[in-house]
Amino acid sequence: MSTQLNIYSQNYVFAFPGQGSDPCGALAELYQHVPETRDRIDTILAIIETEAAAHEPDPHPGLITQVLLTRDHALPLPSGVAQLALYGAAVVLNQLLQATGIVPSLIVAQSFGEIAARVCGGVLDIAQGARAVCALNAAYRSEEGRGSMLLVNLSAQDTQALLDRYPESNLVLGSVNAPAQCIISGETADLEHLLAHHDDSAHPLRPVSIAYASHYPPHTEVARQLHKNLQPLTPKPFKTPIYSTVLGRRYEPEDDLHHLFTLGVTQPTNLPHTLAQLPTDKHTVFIDLGVNSGLSVCIRKSLHPAQTYAPLAQPIESLRHLLVNAPEAHKAVVALRQLANGPVDAEVHAQMAKMFSDPELHPRANQSFHEGHRHTYQRLQHLMRQLPDGIHGFAQPQLLMAEATHAALNDPSLFMGCVIQQGLCIGTLLAFEQDHPSATQWRRKLEAGESLGVYALTEIGRSNSHMGACVEAVFDADTRTFVLNTPNKAALKFANVGISNLDKLGVVFAQVIVQGQPCGVFAFMLPLSDANGPRPGVSMSSPAEIRAVPLDYGLASFDNVRLPFDAWLRDGASIDASNQFHDPLGSTDRRLIRSLFAPKNVWAMVGVGLSSVMLACSTLALTHANRRTTQARIGNGTGLLAFRTQRRALFGCLATAYVMKCFANDSARLWIEGTASQASLHTTGTGDVTWTPWAAISQTLALTKALCAPAAEALATECRLRCGVAGALNLNRFADYEGMAKIYQDAGGNNRMILLDAAKVLIGQPLSEPTPPDPQAGLDDAGYWQAMAHTLEYRLLKHVADHIARHRGEGEDDMQVWNAQLMVVARAGEAYAQRLAIDSAIRAGSLLPHGLARELGNALCGLYVLEYLNKHAAWFISEGLMDIARYRALEARLDSLSDFLATQVDVLIQAFGHGAATRAAIAQTDHYPDALADKLQWAVG
Ligand SMILES: Cc1cc2nc3c(=O)[nH]c(=O)nc-3n(C[C@H](O)[C@H](O)[C@H](O)COP(=O)(O)OP(=O)(O)OC[C@H]3O[C@@H](n4cnc5c(N)ncnc54)[C@H](O)[C@@H]3O)c2cc1C
Numbered sequence: 001m002s003t004q005l006n007i008y009s010q011n012y013v014f015a016f017p018g019q020g021s022d023p024c025g026a027l028a029e030l031y032q033h034v035p036e037t038r039d040r041i042d043t044i045l046a047i048i049e050t051e052a053a054a055h056e057p058d059p060h061p062g063l064i065t066q067v068l069l070t071r072d073h074a075l076p077l078p079s080g081v082a083q084l085a086l087y088g089a090a091v092v093l094n095q096l097l098q099a100t101g102i103v104p105s106l107i108v109a110q111s112f113g114e115i116a117a118r119v120c121g122g123v124l125d126i127a128q129g130a131r132a133v134c135a136l137n138a139a140y141r142s143e144e145g146r147g148s149m150l151l152v153n154l155s156a157q158d159t160q161a162l163l164d165r166y167p168e169s170n171l172v173l174g175s176v177n178a179p180a181q182c183i184i185s186g187e188t189a190d191l192e193h194l195l196a197h198h199d200d201s202a203h204p205l206r207p208v209s210i211a212y213a214s215h216y217p218p219h220t221e222v223a224r225q226l227h228k229n230l231q232p233l234t235p236k237p238f239k240t241p242i243y244s245t246v247l248g249r250r251y252e253p254e255d256d257l258h259h260l261f262t263l264g265v266t267q268p269t270n271l272p273h274t275l276a277q278l279p280t281d282k283h284t285v286f287i288d289l290g291v292n293s294g295l296s297v298c299i300r301k302s303l304h305p306a307q308t309y310a311p312l313a314q315p316i317e318s319l320r321h322l323l324v325n326a327p328e329a330h331k332a333v334v335a336l337r338q339l340a341n342g343p344v345d346a347e348v349h350a351q352m353a354k355m356f357s358d359p360e361l362h363p364r365a366n367q368s369f370h371e372g373h374r375h376t377y378q379r380l381q382h383l384m385r386q387l388p389d390g391i392h393g394f395a396q397p398q399l400l401m402a403e404a405t406h407a408a409l410n411d412p413s414l415f416m417g418c419v420i421q422q423g424l425c426i427g428t429l430l431a432f433e434q435d436h437p438s439a440t441q442w443r444r445k446l447e448a449g450e451s452l453g454v455y456a457l458t459e460i461g462r463s464n465s466h467m468g469a470c471v472e473a474v475f476d477a478d479t480r481t482f483v484l485n486t487p488n489k490a491a492l493k494f495a496n497v498g499i500s501n502l503d504k505l506g507v508v509f510a511q512v513i514v515q516g517q518p519c520g521v522f523a524f525m526l527p528l529s530d531a532n533g534p535r536p537g538v539s540m541s542s543p544a545e546i547r548a549v550p551l552d553y554g555l556a557s558f559d560n561v562r563l564p565f566d567a568w569l570r571d572g573a574s575i576d577a578s579n580q581f582h583d584p585l586g587s588t589d590r591r592l593i594r595s596l597f598a599p600k601n602v603w604a605m606v607g608v609g610l611s612s613v614m615l616a617c618s619t620l621a622l623t624h625a626n627r628r629t630t631q632a633r634i635g636n637g638t639g640l641l642a643f644r645t646q647r648r649a650l651f652g653c654l655a656t657a658y659v660m661k662c663f664a665n666d667s668a669r670l671w672i673e674g675t676a677s678q679a680s681l682h683t684t685g686t687g688d689v690t691w692t693p694w695a696a697i698s699q700t701l702a703l704t705k706a707l708c709a710p711a712a713e714a715l716a717t718e719c720r721l722r723c724g725v726a727g728a729l730n731l732n733r734f735a736d737y738e739g740m741a742k743i744y745q746d747a748g749g750n751n752r753m754i755l756l757d758a759a760k761v762l763i764g765q766p767l768s769e770p771t772p773p774d775p776q777a778g779l780d781d782a783g784y785w786q787a788m789a790h791t792l793e794y795r796l797l798k799h800v801a802d803h804i805a806r807h808r809g810e811g812e813d814d815m816q817v818w819n820a821q822l823m824v825v826a827r828a829g830e831a832y833a834q835r836l837a838i839d840s841a842i843r844a845g846s847l848l849p850h851g852l853a854r855e856l857g858n859a860l861c862g863l864y865v866l867e868y869l870n871k872h873a874a875w876f877i878s879e880g881l882m883d884i885a886r887y888r889a890l891e892a893r894l895d896s897l898s899d900f901l902a903t904q905v906d907v908l909i910q911a912f913g914h915g916a917a918t919r920a921a922i923a924q925t926d927h928y929p930d931a932l933a934d935k936l937q938w939a940v941g
Pocket residue numbers: 420455456457458459462463464465494495496546553691743746747748749750752753
């Protein structure tokens with residue numbers, strides 16, 4: 001079928017036809033109606049005219065240009081002009097298409113078309129290509145008028161049978177164009193004889209407009225001359241593979257290109273055979289670079305099913321759209337994709353995407369929990385073996401961010417495995433391994449996937465257990481070792497210990513006791529289990545399943561486990577010969593903050609992972625709504641995205657995903673910089689513990705997780721609901737992503753505590769009042785958005801600060817003072833995080849190039865912020881920051897922003913979609929029912 005071109009398809013084959021078509025006026029309509037193409041056309045034709053003037057024996061200045069751009073000429077044209085014009089049309093089309101972003105992955109070339117194909121493939125430049133055409137013209141000049149070719153709609157076999165009926169003639173089968181279309185080649189007298197005697201009216205012979213016989217074995221002298229004429233041209237290496245219909249295969253780097261091109265003079269072409277060699281699939285689109293659709297028709301007849309597109313056979317409006325509007329869209333896709341990639345290079349993302357496309361990393365369907373956990377560990381070990389070296393030791397921290405994106409999209413359980421293995425365990429060892437050779441060895445085992453990491457911090461008995469670990473590591477002065485003990489069930493550790501016969505290495509947090517005195521919470525590393533089960537003194541429970549993201553979470557305890565001194569990740573602390581404990585940090589609070597260094601890595605990974613998952617959910621749901629039509633009585637046959645409820649919900653989700661992605665990217669940058677320079681390690685531990693240590697470790701990174709997780713949970717739920725049955729099916733992935741968002745409400749630190757903590761830190765600092773919002777400012781004004789968000793945050797914080805100051809003076813204790821305001825404190829923490837996120841999105845949007853990309857970025861950010869203001873409208877009105885008219889205007893603007901985004905839904909899906917990585921059937925743009933059916937096994941009665 002002839003197809004509409006999707007500019008973003010990566011799988012194009014450019015097809016270059018041979019000669020025989022009429023080039024007169026081929027570019028006239030394009031030149032007249034699409035003025036944006038004129039500069040490029042003028043430039044290319046000027047090059048060809050110059051070469052023709054230099055290399056044709058009888059040049060006609062300007063004639064090639066006139067032939068292509070006007071309708072003033074007709075066949076036959078002076079010698080060589082038709083060939084130069086056909087070549088010109090092909091290279092013009094090639095350049096215009098590539099400038100729109102339509103780039104071939106393969107090229108197929110028929111006969112003469114190989115010259116333009118070589119330009120397309122990077123072997124020749126345009127001037128060299130024109131010289132090659134002149135070389136061909138010169139070689140054939142003595143043959144002009146002595147032969148030609150005829151087209152017949154017969155198979156190769158029947159065409160040969162026809163020729164066999166005229167043994168006295170020298171006619172040959174020159175080309176097989178399709179299963180029932182061939183070209184006969186020969187001298188004029190023989191062709192005339194055949195025409196005169198041919199009596200099969202069902203298969204008439206049609207002359208091809210060419211002045212000599214091509215693919216004609218007697219032309220050995222033409223071939224020799226052509227080979228000689230081509231010698232001054234030096235081919236460059238192929239940038240894109242070219243398949244030749246004369247060779248029936250692709251060119252290889254070691255091929256003698258001049259010699260092989262010359263073969264076409266005497267040897268036949270075979271398009272169906274060559275097409276069969278191409279590695280194409282049902283998504284491949286063949287683009288016909290001829291002056292009509294002749295080659296596309298042959299391709300469709302030869303290959304089933306083949307999608308083809310012949311630009312010069314399209315209505316001019318559709319071609320105009322492709323060449324003018326689509327490039328703008330393409331630029332926007334590239335810019336928005338780059339924004340979403342954040343601090344990670346596109347190539348690194350591509351490398352990770354490829355790695356995660358390995359089926360060995362994908363979960364299997366219908367496994368029991370237990371089998372699933374084991375398989376997750378196998379996949380984790382496989383992944384650790386595949387990862388690029390630069391990721392080890394966090395030498396190139398951006399690699400970990402790229403991995404987080406693709407692991408999250410691939411499978412939340414595997415993502416969780418990576419978080420524990422790399423973010424927590426390797427992260428802790430890296431931070432504290434200085435002067436600690438065995439820690440470095442353990443780390444290498446984790447990096448090689450030989451051991452599996454367990455991070456045992458949380459204890460089940462008390463809330464905020466990390467504030468005061470009850471597991472004890474008692475220093476034994478006689479042996480200078482430690483004895484690890486779980487004093488009671490309340491001190492049981494919660495971690496991934498449910499499978500107890502794998503090689504697991506624990507990073508276990510315990511209170512160090514020296515001479516009976518608690519000295520602070522430190523990390524210890526110890527082997528927990530191997531293939532034979534738990535190590536002596538270690539107990540590991542069966543898995544206590546968490547359905548949302550299955551991993552073998554369970555409980556662990558320690559019964560007098562003796563640890564060498566070296567197991568203590570002491571980070572500069574010491575116990576001297578007289579058993580005196582020293583910690584250069586000077587306080588157990590600071591020690592706690594420093595020991596809990598690694599969650600920082602988790603927050604960066606989770607921010608990046610969840611924001612990618614949010615983009616994936618929104619674009620999956622948009623893809624589905626965009627192609628799905630309704631049979632409801634109102635709007636029967638209409639696409640779901642036309643309905644306002646659906647549109648507002650789904651673009652609202654995309655807007656949230658966009659803002660969270662910008663925020664997570666900024667946080668990832670912060671993490672990358674800190675990790676690369678080790679600055680984050682040295683600064684950690686300088687803050688104070690407020691409620692919990694999270695804000696002191698890294699407020700921004702902790703807040704990124706605290707904002708992304710609830711946003712992702714709400715978003716995944718909304719997207720699932722907006723997709724009906726398709727949303728409910730596990731294989732469409734919403735349930736997985738929703739589960740992932742759910743667990744990160746607590747995993748890596750409770751989000752509510754993070755918000756409370758952040759607000760408490762801010763309240764303890766001097767608050768400065770932001771510039772109040774201008775009530776007359778436009779709703780699309782980024783300054784207005786920032787002023788509103790900042791004022792909300794400031795007034796909430798100020799409210800609490802005033803309350804605290806007042807009530808402290810009245811002698812209330814901390815619990816009384818703070819507890820009365822806790823709802824406002826949590827809200828203030830969230831308002832602060834929201835302001836950071838909005839600032840990130842505004843900053844990222846301001847870096848987008850002007851044009852569609854910037855408009856879309858601003859619309860997404862605007863939709864998010866106005867929805868945020870809408871949600872808090874009652875508060876803004878009560879504070880005198882919004883009047884009723886403005887409140888009503890919000891609704892209208894939210895509608896119009898989502899209406900605008902709906903006009904660019906394809907661009908947005910393309911820019912932010914992760915269709916293939918999700919493996920969701922719903923990601924299929926056109927064939928969802930087929931894709932879904934293919935993913936299931938069938939019992940057929
Ligand atoms: C899937 C998953 C995986 C995990 N993996 C690990 C792991 O590998 N290793 C590990 O060590 N831990 C792990 N955890 C534990 C995680 O770190 C804790 O769940 C988290 O720190 C919260 O602690 P908690 O569960 O004891 O909740 P609690 O601290 O009991 O909190 C319960 C609720 O009370 C509220 N609350 C508590 N204290 C206060 C207060 N002072 N003021 C106001 N509200 C308060 C909290 O906001 C929360 O809503 C994991 C958790 C989950 C869910």
